[in-house]
Amino acid sequence: MPTKPKLSNAVSTLPSFGVDYVEALPRLPSSLLCVIGFGDDAGAFARQVADIDVPRAHVAMAQLQPQARLEVWTSPTPVARGHALGFDYAYNDEVLCGVYNHPLDAAGFEAQVESAYSSLRRLLIQTRFPHLLRVWNYFPDIGKACGDLDRYKCFCRARAGALGPLVAQAATALPAASAVGSHGGNLVIYFFAGIHAGCQRENPRQVSAYRYPPKYGPRSPSFARATLTPDRRLLISGTASIVGHESRHLDDLPAQLEETLENLRAVIASTEADMRVGLRGLADLRQLKVYLRHAADYAFVAQRLGEVVPAAQCLYLLADVCREELLLEIEGVAGSVPV
Ligand code: 3EB
Numbered sequence: 167m168p169t170k171p172k173l174s175n176a177v178s179t180l181p182s183f184g185v186d187y188v189e190a191l192p193r194l195p196s197s198l199l200c201v202i203g204f205g206d207d208a209g210a211f212a213r214q215v216a217d218i219d220v221p222r223a224h225v226a227m228a229q230l231q232p233q234a235r236l237e238v239w240t241s242p243t244p245v246a247r248g249h250a251l252g253f254d255y256a257y258n259d260e261v262l263c264g265v266y267n268h269p270l271d272a273a274g275f276e277a278q279v280e281s282a283y284s285s286l287r288r289l290l291i292q293t294r295f296p297h298l299l300r301v302w303n304y305f306p307d308i309g310k311a312c313g314d315l316d317r318y319k320c321f322c323r324a325r326a327g328a329l330g331p332l333v334a335q336a337a338t339a340l341p342a343a344s345a346v347g348s349h350g351g352n353l354v355i356y357f358f359a360g361i362h363a364g365c366q367r368e369n370p371r372q373v374s375a376y377r378y379p380p381k382y383g384p385r386s387p388s389f390a391r392a393t394l395t396p397d398r399r400l401l402i403s404g405t406a407s408i409v410g411h412e413s414r415h416l417d418d419l420p421a422q423l424e425e426t427l428e429n430l431r432a433v434i435a436s437t438e439a440d441m442r443v444g445l446r447g448l449a450d451l452r453q454l455k456v457y458l459r460h461a462a463d464y465a466f467v468a469q470r471l472g473e474v475v476p477a478a479q480c481l482y483l484l485a486d487v488c489r490e491e492l493l494l495e496i497e498g499v500a501g502s503v504p505v
Pocket residue numbers: 303343344345375387388389403404405406408488489
């Protein structure tokens with residue numbers, strides 16, 4: 167029988183990092199782990215963060231809610247910063263944040279992804295933050311041909327290759343992740359890793375992505391459905407209208423949204439059942455990032471999420487979800503204690 171998963175009990179339950187979607191940068195730059203900007207205007211973002219030395223990236227995805235916001239990750243204690251292996255990074259006593267933010271390499275997309283992820287792994291070892299908790303992957307033309315595959319499938323093959331030993335221990339080692347297509351700009355990969363391990367979670371309604379059958383690509387996507395952090399927040403991966411391993415409700419945005427909410431509920435409920443961390447349900451979602459393929463769907467989705475999760479901070483992004491039939495994808499952070 168599998169043993170019950172456990173979080174290290176050597177850690178405090180005070181949050182060691184957190185995210186806000188805010189209109190302006192906070193006043194205390196020494197607390198910043200990274201700043202991510204979204205929209206059409208990379209120059210405006212560069213000016214906003216010009217005066218501070220913080221890992222950053224701009225992602226070419228238009229924001230759909232009325233007020234443009236920055237994604238700001240902060241630490242309750244001052245951070246140290248550095249640069250190595252193509253990553254800018256910042257860390258406190260518990261977590262490391264790394265940002266890879268580079269133009270697409272003429273030498274080829276797949277080689278670049280493999281090199282970025284090999285560097286990521288080396289960085290975890292060198293910095294002594296061995297436990298990968300959460301990764302975001304953004305790049306343009308996610309559906310474009312890449313040899314005999316599409317770019318997303320090439321991405322999955324390169325990531326799986328570079329993460330080798332982690333893929334071999336998928337159920338405990340792979341982090342929560344998002345991989346979403348932008349409308350231009352750089353290959354952006356940013357991650358959090360911990361001194362202490364989190365707990366990788368799956369969704370009982372879905373086949374684990376790392377076990378998807380070969381029809382979705384030669385290497386399965388290397389991610390967990392969520393990570394419960396050592397400080398007991400649930401970092402939920404990009405979640406879509408997928409049951410088992412198949413896309414549901416083609417061309418039906420309202421039904422895809424309800425199926426996605428059902429998946430988010432299931433990840434939270436099964437985590438609570440196994441881990442007893444005080445999560446009650448969707449109402450515990452503090453932050454949501456909502457990726458929409460069509461801007462015209464914004465009003466409907468915002469209205470529905472306003473009913474279901476009225477207290478959540480939301481960022482709505484116009485983006486290409488990695489399967490062309492999927493119209494939306496939602497990721498989030500859930501916590502039983504407001505932070
Ligand atoms: C899915 O469930 C939808 O390849 O890192 C969501 C989150 C998706 C992360 C990834 C892909 C990834 O398969 C797509």
